[in-house]
Amino acid sequence: LMAHTKQVFQETFRDIRRFFSPEDYREKLEATTESFVVALDHHVDFLIKGYLKATGQEAFQYKPQPCPADYAYIPRRMTKSPILHMEDYLIGDDQLMARYQALEKKYPMEYFEVRTLQLLIQYYIDGQRNLWEIARAVMRETGSSSPQQVHDLVQLLVSLGTVEIQKE
Structure with a gap:
């Protein structure tokens, strides 16, 4: 931590x-x-x-969990800052709006507002961290979220054109 x-x-x-x-x-x-x-x-x-x-310990050695292959890709945000009002970017695209609304229903938030969590996820999308690292950072900071939730949001952002997946 x-x-x-x-x-x-x-x-x-x-x-x-x-x-x-x-x-x-x-x-x-x-x-x-x-x-x-x-x-x-x-x-x-x-x-x-x-x-x-x-x-009374002599040393502490952090051992990161291995990254599952499904979450090893590196997303990169194409916008300078995270998008605060995602709905504004989806106006006129009924399919993306429906995907976004389904995402909000699939992952209801207990402590954090959905928008705050989405901003944090987007903040960590820096083109340097893989999705697993992003999800773990968000989970440490919020106590909620999951790698699959982060993956689902990233895929929506890719469809929207605000995030790209970097080639290895």
Whole structure:
């Protein structure tokens, strides 16, 4: 969980680059951003060492679960930001609207609003993580969702043209 939280914050710091030209970011912001990333690395390392000492453990080795083949593909978001109001993009396409509405019914949310979960899933679609990693990150952050739910949403977004599946 600490490694996930660290990654979320580091990527949030780095996400600022999309609001600036590459030159402006490199010249004015990259050094500050990366100093925050390094500081976060040091803080998390300090916390982990303190935890290990307090619990009498010598080391902790994270062992990720193996990725099922069905979820090994890497989606990439084609839009700069996640889509907040999906319904607005589906107006005029009755088939996609029906698929979206069926998706919302298939996966009712207990704690998170469906739209919030969809935004989080889209945020993690960065062209670097496979679907399994995206689903696990969303599950850690929300306590809900499933790899199949993430897959179903990604397939809808592919049909909509806002996400593409990267070729290996």
